Amino acid sequence: MPKLHSVQELNELRTACLAAADSSRPCLTVCAGSGCTAAGANEVLEALRRGLEKRGLEDKVTVKSTGCHGFCEKGPLMIVWPEGVFYNRVAPADAAVLIASVSNGRRPVERLLYKDPVSGKTVLREDEVPFYARQQRVLFGNNGRIDPKQIEDYLRVGGYAALAKVVSGLTPEEVIGSVQRSGLRGRGGAGFPTGTKWEAMHRQTANQKYIICNADEGDPGAFMDRSLLEGNPHSVLEGMIIGAHALGASEGYIYVRAEYPLAVQHLRVALHQAEEYGLLGDNILDSGLSFRIKLVQGAGAFVCGEETALIASIEGRVGEPHPRPPYPVQKGLWGKPTVINNVKTWASVPQIINRGAEWYASIGTERSKGTMVFSLVGKINNTGLVEVPMGVTLRQMIYEIGGGIPKGKQLKAVQIGGPSGGCIPASLLDLPIDYEELTKAGSMMGSGGMVVMDEDTCMVDIARYFMEFLEDESCGKCFPCREGTQRLRAILTRICQGKGTEEDLPLLEEMSWMMKETSLCGLGQTAANPVQTTLRYFRDEYLAHIREKRCPAKVCRELIVYSIEPTACDGCQACVRVCATEAILGEKKKVHRIETAKCIKCGACLEVCQPKAVLVSSGASLCPS
């Protein structure tokens, strides 16, 4: 690869890349993000390549693996260019028909097209799928178009144009001004205005400054940063290089979870390619800017997503936070001014430079600008990554994009912002999603995890689950977080077992308040959110557990009883065979009976019972005395 010495050489390279690609030549792109890979994308790719080879079509049809498209529920996904035909749930066995369709006549393979479950219509192109129709894919738009391991692909879609624009004449002040005017706020969770942070960094006079990309995404069920790094790593690098120019940093770090092997691999490739082309290193594009990026892998601690703990971890110390101020902008990595931004924040920067701060500021609500990426998971039909403008309501998210709740169940709550976010009840469905509104409702934006819960979810049990997670992930340095998470979890466990008292509720509230006020870092300060919001919106469920010893969602094992409805039981013995503890008695063709003392409430009988004779009930009167 030739090293690029000027913006002009970069533009020439882009023109050459564009010319080399024959746009009329059929191209089969298969999503190879983590979700689709798990669903078998690599096998599909292999089958396609072998199939083409067998027919001698390798030179006529291109096969390409791309980054995550977001619609993970229907993976592996595939798009055939130039027509843009969208296939879902492609299997290796489909390779032959797909190749046949491409090579003669290009008639789409009907049965692999997406069928909208609501209207029943078959959809030909990706943007016609209801899941995508409401989205605005600013950051993820190119994920499905480019091969993340090819810098040429990124150049072809206009990559590094923002960098060219910046080095050919924008001063650091102008770049920072643009970021400020765009209204971009940190996408890592707290939503601190990025421009303000950059401005503060710009005022620092230290001779050495650092920038860091925080890719330590650890929320259960969240994979936005992962998908972006896997699918379009160069967009993050470009944002960082622009940041280096604006902030006067000569060294950058990407702190990425070691649990994301594909992201690490793609980042390595991207860094190598950018260095080869001279987009990283000394005197980038002959602009006088020198900047290098180092990759640091985390060791699996959730708390290392907190910026001061992350810095400690990069420095080789134990990943424990220290109190702010001093903020990293004043005293960060190795004691030098440091700006830490989330993956999506960095990736937003080239977009702002390319399309202008005003364009970016026109998206979203009054105080939250731009788009936000959510990972929509849980009890929802269309699981996947969703990029929407700020201000979209929860109802649109869940029913229009998410396709509603499976099996016709009722929506109960949505947990937004990772384990320390809050649970928003179904009654607040029309809440517009932005930083302020979520905080007002007791939750937070967080990094964008969105877990949908249906009527079968016990909110006390959910609060207990998240507290268990946080108890485990608390670094343990400060007392309120270390001890508070243990105490809250203990009280919640007691309530789930039906041993709670009404005095526990004010105690939970007071301890939660104290943790929020006194904890050292963001983890402890937000750890009580699930408890506070469930107490606020689902107090009656807590009271049912305490007063009536009843779990309304029939989840808490200590409070439920399995029984068989004699009139419905047909004596098929299916339940008798699956019961692991021999708790079900009954002869063939005779009504069965569950011996409560032996029953471990695993639910196996419930699943196998065809006539639906197994009942789960909860409440003091039903419990064996």
Added chain:
Amino acid sequence: MPKLRINGIEVEVEIGTSVLEAARFLGLPIPTLCHNDGLTPYGACRLCVVEVGNSNGNGRPKLLSACTLQVEDGMVVHTHSSRVERARKLLLEMYVATCPQSKTIQDLASRYGVTQMRLEPKHETCIQCGLCVRMCAQQMMAGAIGFAKRGARRKVSRPFDMTSELCRQCGACLYVCPVCELRCQGPQAETTLCSGCLNFAPVCFQSYDDAMCFLDPCHACELTGPLRPDVPVKLDSEKSAK
């Protein structure tokens, strides 16, 4: 020199002074468990939280730990506002429930009017204030002990849980420990009133090669007796199995 207001009193102090030092200079007592003048501030016990705002009244004041917070011009600090007092009282309730046997914690709790203990008593032998770790590293220049593990399992430990060759058994760690008063009694008669922890040459060090009081209770303390009815007699083999 930065000028700030603490509880309405204007005070001018040197750059680099912590809010805790400034408040103490004014004679305002701020409780701490992890602070020691000779050691670097740590900010882990959170008892020294104070309400901090700025003079132009922008934004909601925050609770920040006074020991780690350096004074800034125009700071407005309240060391005993109702918000601070309430937070401290709840914190102390949790401290008492965690380490009910510590005299230091009992005294603080009583000063803050903690009259109930709604949480289950735990009888922990360590509140992880980190004083011993910093003492060992910064004053005794040994660095023989440190923190291991995370969250609920975090503990003060030695490398590989073996007596470190860096340890000179100076006992400084015991000396600064705020919770071990009742723990390190030494092998004495049950009726003796002991001040073993305050002794620079604790008896247990002479009697036991492997005694490290900052870890599990030392062998002597595990004798059943009126002082520690909650600790059953443990044999050496059991201890290592744990």
